[in-house]
Amino acid sequence: MKRYSVTSKRPTHLLGKIMAVVFFVCFSLQGIAQNNTHKKVLLNCNVIDCTGAKLQKNMTLVLEGNKIVEIKKGPYTGDTNEENVTVIDVENGYVVPGLWNMHTHLSALLPDPKHIEENESLASASIRAGLNAMDGLRHGFTSVRSVGERDYLDVAWRDAFDQGFFMGPRIFASGNFVSPTAGHRGYVEHGADGVAEIRKLVRQRVQKGVDLIKIFSVEMLQDELEAAIQTAHSLGRHVTTHTREPDIYRAVKAGIDCIEHGYGITDETIALMAEKGTFYDPTIICNLSDAYIKERENRLKTLGYANDKEISYYRTLINYADERSQEHALYQRQALKKAVDAGVKVVLGSDSMPIGEIGILEMEQFVLSGVSEMNTLIAATRNCADLLGVLDKLGTVEEGKLADLLIVAKNPLDNISNIREVKMVFKDGVSVNLDQPQGTASYWDYFSTSNLKKGFLKEAENAAGFQRGKAKQD
Numbered sequence: 001m002k003r004y005s006v007t008s009k010r011p012t013h014l015l016g017k018i019m020a021v022v023f024f025v026c027f028s029l030q031g032i033a034q035n036n037t038h039k040k041v042l043l044n045c046n047v048i049d050c051t052g053a054k055l056q057k058n059m060t061l062v063l064e065g066n067k068i069v070e071i072k073k074g075p076y077t078g079d080t081n082e083e084n085v086t087v088i089d090v091e092n093g094y095v096v097p098g099l100w101n102m103h104t105h106l107s108a109l110l111p112d113p114k115h116i117e118e119n120e121s122l123a124s125a126s127i128r129a130g131l132n133a134m135d136g137l138r139h140g141f142t143s144v145r146s147v148g149e150r151d152y153l154d155v156a157w158r159d160a161f162d163q164g165f166f167m168g169p170r171i172f173a174s175g176n177f178v179s180p181t182a183g184h185r186g187y188v189e190h191g192a193d194g195v196a197e198i199r200k201l202v203r204q205r206v207q208k209g210v211d212l213i214k215i216f217s218v219e220m221l222q223d224e225l226e227a228a229i230q231t232a233h234s235l236g237r238h239v240t241t242h243t244r245e246p247d248i249y250r251a252v253k254a255g256i257d258c259i260e261h262g263y264g265i266t267d268e269t270i271a272l273m274a275e276k277g278t279f280y281d282p283t284i285i286c287n288l289s290d291a292y293i294k295e296r297e298n299r300l301k302t303l304g305y306a307n308d309k310e311i312s313y314y315r316t317l318i319n320y321a322d323e324r325s326q327e328h329a330l331y332q333r334q335a336l337k338k339a340v341d342a343g344v345k346v347v348l349g350s351d352s353m354p355i356g357e358i359g360i361l362e363m364e365q366f367v368l369s370g371v372s373e374m375n376t377l378i379a380a381t382r383n384c385a386d387l388l389g390v391l392d393k394l395g396t397v398e399e400g401k402l403a404d405l406l407i408v409a410k411n412p413l414d415n416i417s418n419i420r421e422v423k424m425v426f427k428d429g430v431s432v433n434l435d436q437p438q439g440t441a442s443y444w445d446y447f448s449t450s451n452l453k454k455g456f457l458k459e460a461e462n463a464a465g466f467q468r469g470k471a472k473q474d
């Protein structure tokens with residue numbers, strides 16, 4: 001059946017257009033007619049719409065096809081006996097917009113203690129990317145932004161989900177980075193150098209179907225930076241950059257749309273970002289000190305979210321692989337709070353995998369950084385749709401928007417970790433099966449922890465080859 005896609009302006013060849021029309025006429029009309037009139041009535045909802053409005057209790061939501069058509073106080077007054085109406089009692093669950101994870105690398109393993117990524121085939125990486133995305137959806141992430149991915153895997157999975165081959169989140173894809181040679185502290189072997197090459201690479205990415213451009217701006221010369229931004233904007237794509245000061249200020253001045261990480265971001269830059277409407281994706285999860293990691297895990301233990309030893313071990317390992325000095329961690333934590341207070345539009349991104357669990361951890365780190373629960377939810381929903389230019393369709397719970405919803409059992413405004421109590425997820429009006437797929441393998445076990453359970457930290461350090469407290473990925 002036709003899936004509504006909110007990503008726009010993808011290149012479509014004439015033949016593709018003709019085929020799409022033929023397919024639509026032959027196979028889709030009946031399905032669309034059914035889908036668009038089928039109603040789901042959600043009773044007894046507590047709605048946190050993420051527009052900035054307060055919690056609304058005792059609400060009824062009506063979904064029709066893939067849209068939210070009605071939100072009103074009290075019980076449903078329509079006819080529930082009609083054949084095309086499904087009534088779902090949400091039992092005072094809390095309805096929030098589907099979450100977004102804005103900094104993902106779907107196939108990546110950060111860290112990779114088993115050295116799986118070395119010489120890994122495209123096919124193998126592709127399977128992990130899809131698993132990761134689908135797992136994220138079951139955690140409530142109905143949309144993800146990919147900011148650096150090999151071989152356009154993100155574009156392929158986006159299309160597979162949009163076409164309905166699998167049930168996955170909406171993906172906004174960047175393809176691989178745009179960077180000069182030796183960009184990202186020497187990491188990029190063969191980059192694009194000079195204005196002409198940068199323009200060409202941006203255009204090639206767009207030709208391959210990306211929705212945005214991710215750059216490494218630190219090593220770019222001024223003309224290269226401006227060329228990347230100008231070319232992407234001319235093709236209707238936003239540009240985001242992995243950067244640190246003093247480059248953050250320069251990139252913001254040059255008209256970048258979003259900053260990733262923002263190491264050492266200054267008060268002056270924060271003020272400029274607020275003024276210019278530049279988005280900030282702080283990935284606070286990869287800026288934690290030993291003390292902050294312990295603080296986080298102790299908190300989760302108290303709340304009863306550390307019972308799955310495998311997950312606790314691995315998420316801790318992920319954080320230690322990126323462990324910072326206390327000074328650095330404190331600085332980034334305070335910068336996040338300052339940015340939110342200054343009115344910078346902050347978004348939520350995990351960087352590390354898997355995107356579901358680590359995305360939730362990032363929300364928890366926002367609150368530990370002093371950001372309110374409401375602003376954390378808005379950073380994970382409304383602001384993200386705003387950056388992608390789809391706020392008219394997604395990002396809040398409002399009449400007329402697409403029905404991407406997360407329903408949790410307890411109030412996330414009381415405690416952000418209540419976002420873990422997933423009752424239901426809707427993507428495009430369809431209820432997501434929250435059970436694990438029939439496969440029995442554990443993502444955590446297979447990709448990371450099997451031999452790390454005893455004395456895991458020491459072994460993990462050796463395996464991943466990292467030095468405690470000296471992460472240098474800025």
Ligand SMILES: [Zn+2]
Binds near residue numbers: 103147148351
């Ligand atoms: Zn990243």
